[in-house]
Amino acid sequence: MAEELTFNNGQGACMRAHDLTVHRGSETLFKALSFELQAGQLIWLRGSNGSGKTSLLRVIAGLSQPDGGQIRWGMQPLAGCEEYESRRVYIGHANALKDDLTALEALQFLTTVHGRNHGKASIESALRHMGVFHRRKLPIRMLSQGQRRRVALARLVLEKNAGFWVLDEPFDALDDAGSLLVQQLFKTNVERGGTVLFTSHIPFDGAGLLVRELALHGTRGA
Amino acid sequence: MTPMAALLARDLRLASRRPAEALLPVVFFVVAASLFPLGVGPEEATLRQIAPGIVWVCALLSSLLSLGTMYAGDYSDGSLEQMLISRMSSVELAVAKCLAHWLMSGVPLIVVSPLLGLLFGLSWESIGMMAFGLLLGTPVLSMMGSMGAALTLGLRNSSVLILLIVLPLCVPVLIFGAGAVSAAEVGLSPSGHFYLLGAMLLLTSVGAPVATAAALRISV
Amino acid sequence: MKNLPRFFTFASPSRFYRAAGWAIPWIYAVAVLVSLAGLYLGFFVAPVDATQGNSYRIIFIHVPAAWMSMVLYLVMAFWAAIGWAFNARLASMVARSLAPTGAAFTFLALWTGAFWGKPTWGAWWVWDARLTSELILLFLYLGYMALVEAIDDTRRADQAGALLAVIGAVNVPIIYFSVRWWNTLHQGATISMTAAPKMANTMLLSMLLMTIAFWAYAFAVVFMRTRALVLERERDNEWVRALGVNNGSVA
Secondary structure, eight states, X not given: OOEEEEOOOSSOEEEEXXXXXXXXTXXXXXXXXXXXXXXXXXXXXXXXXXXXXXXXXXXXXXXXXXXEEEEEETTEESXXXXXXXXXXXXXXXXXXXXXXXXXXXXXXXXXXXXXXXXXXXXXXXXXXXXXXXXXXXXXXXXXXXXXXXXXXXXXXXXXXSOOEEEESSTTTTOOHHHHHHHHHHHHHHHHTTOEEEEEOSSOOOOTTSOEXXXXXXXXXXX | OOHHHHHHHHXXXXXXXXXXXXXXXXXXXXXXXXXXXXXXXXXXHHHHHHHHHHHHHHHHHHHHHTTHHHHHHHHHHTHHHHHHTSSSOHHHHHHHHHHHHIIIIIHHHHHHHHHHHHHTTXXXXXXXXXXXXXXXXXXXXXXXXXXXXXXXXXXXXXHHHHHHHHHHHTHHHHHHHHHHHHHHHTTOOOHHHHHHHHHHHHHHHHHHHHHHHHHHHHHO | OXXXXXXXXXXXXXXXHHHHHHHHHHHHHHHHHHHHHHHHIIIIISOOBTTTBTGGGGHHHHHHHHHHHHHHHHHHHHHHHHHHHHTOHHHHHHHHHHHHHHHHHHHHHHHHHHXXXXXXXXXXXXXXXXXXXXXXXXXXXXXXXXXXXXXXXXXXXXXXXHHHHHHHHHHHHHHHHHHHHHHHHHOOSOOOTTOOOOOOHHHXXXXXXXXXHHHHHHHHHHHHHHHHHHHHHTTTSHHHHHHHHHHSSOO
C-alpha cells in the first residue's frame, strides 16, 4: 500500500523519497513510501513502536540504504551528495558521548568530526545555552541522562546555517525546561529556512509553529 | 584539527584515562611468554631455539586480544554512527582506528620484546632482528584485526570469533617474523624475511582499511 | 541488455528450486557410478608402487579431495561476492551451501593425508606444506561458517560472509606461499606429500575419475542444501506455500 505525502509551502522541495521500502530481517517495515520534505518545515515522524521510524530516519540520515525505492536531495541521489552532507545534522537515539571524556571534550570531538571547527569559547557558550556549563569539566559518565542529552543536543546550538536536522527522540530524558530549549532551537532553524525532522513519543506542542506529520502505519507486511 | 587527527587524539586520550586497561596486552604478552620455559624446561639451547616462535605467537595473541574493544565501544554508544556520516570517509576512520590500536598495543610490545629476548637468552643481534620484525609485523596484525573486529561488531562471543577469523590470516606474518630471528640465530641473513614482511605491510596497508570500511558499513 | 534476463533465468529461486530438484538424482547417480569406476581403477587396477607399496593408493582420494577443497573455496568466494555486488539472493544462498561441503573435503584431505603418512613415514601427521595449508584452509572455512551463523540478520550475514570469503581467497595464495617457505626452511628431510609416485596412466585416470565424482557429489549436495535454504528464506512467497498445498506436506 503506497503512501504519498506532499507538503507544499512554496519554498521548494529539498528531499524527495519515492517508493521507499525497508526490510528488517524477514519482515518488511514499510513498503512503497513516498514523501517530500521542504525547506522551512518542521516534520514530526509518527508511528507505533516497531513501525520503522528509526529505520526510516537512518535511511534519511544516510546511515543505511533502503531495500527498494530512491531518495533524493533535489535532483541528486542522497548517497554522496555534498550539499546534503554539509547541511545534515543527525542526532540518534544514542548520545554518541564517550563516558571518559569531559562534556567539553566530547562536544568538541563531535563538532570537529563533522567539519565544524569551533573554538573552546563557542563550545562553552553552547553548553551554557543548554544549561550544562557547570558540568562541562566532568566526565560524561558523571552526568545524568538528561544532562547528557543536553550536551548531545548542544550541537544544534552551534549550527548557524539553515540545516537539515534529523533527530531521533530528541526530547527523551529532557525535563520541561530542556524541551522548551530544544523547541526554540527548532524554531530558529525553521525560521531561517532549515528543516527539522524528528520523532517523539511525547505529545508535541509546536512552539507556535506549524507541525507537519508524517505517519508510518498500514504499510507493513503485504 | 582534521577529523582523523581528532579521532586519533580522542582514542589516545581515552586510553590514557584507563591506563590499567591500556597496559593489559603488554602484561599478557610477558606473562604468556614466561609460561613457556615453565612448561618446556629451562635448558638454554632449547629456549633460544623456540624463543622467536614463542615471542611472535604471544605478540599475535596479545595484539588480537585487545581487538574486541576496537569498535565495540563506539558501536554501542552511537559514536560509530556519527563517525560514519562525518566529514571523514570510512576508510580514514579505519586508518585512524588501526593507527591508534597499533600505538596502544603494538608499540608497547616492540618496546618490551627485548626484555623477553633476554629472558630467553637471545643474542643482542637477534633481539634487534626481533624488534625490527615486530615493527613491521604488528601494524599488519592491527590491520588484519580491525577487519575481524569490524565484521563481528555487536555479535555474541565476538572475541573468540575474531581470533578464529584473523589468526589464519596472520600466519604469513608469524612465519616471516619468527623466521627472521631464527635465521639470524643460525647466522643466515634475515633480509629475505624482512623484505617479505615489508611486502605484507604494504599490501595490507592498501587492502585492509578498504575492507574494514566495507565491513563497518555492512555491520552498522 | 535484453539477453541478460534470459541468462539470469535460473537466478530466480523458484526456478532454481525446480530445476535443481529435477537434476539432483541424476547427479547423484553420476557421482556414485564414476566414483565406483575411479575407486576400482585406483584400488585394484593401478599398479603397485615401487617405493610405497599399496599404501599410496589413498592419494586417489586425498589429492582430489584437496583440489576440491581449494576450488570450492574460490567458488564460494565468487558466488558470495556476486550475491553481495548484485544483491542476488540465490548467489548468496549457494555460497552458504558450499561452505560445509568445502570444509568436509578439507577434512577428508587431512585425514586421508594422515592415513598416507602413517604407513609411509611412521607418523600420523607431518607438517609438510600442503597438509599445513589444508589445515589453515579448514580454519578459514570454519571461520566463515562461524561468522555467518553468528549473525542473525540474513543480509548482514551474507554480506559479511562475502567480504570474509573474498579476504580469505586473496590471502590463500599468500598463506600457501609462506607455508612452503617455512617448510623448506625448517626441514632438511624430504618428507613431502608432493613427492608422489610417478604417475602411470591408470593412476592419472583414476584421479581424474575421482575428481569428477567429487565434483558431481559436490553439485548434488550443494543443490540440496541450497534448495533447503531457498524454502527457508522464501517461505513468505506464494510459490512456497503452493508447494506445501500440492504435496500435502511442508518441507
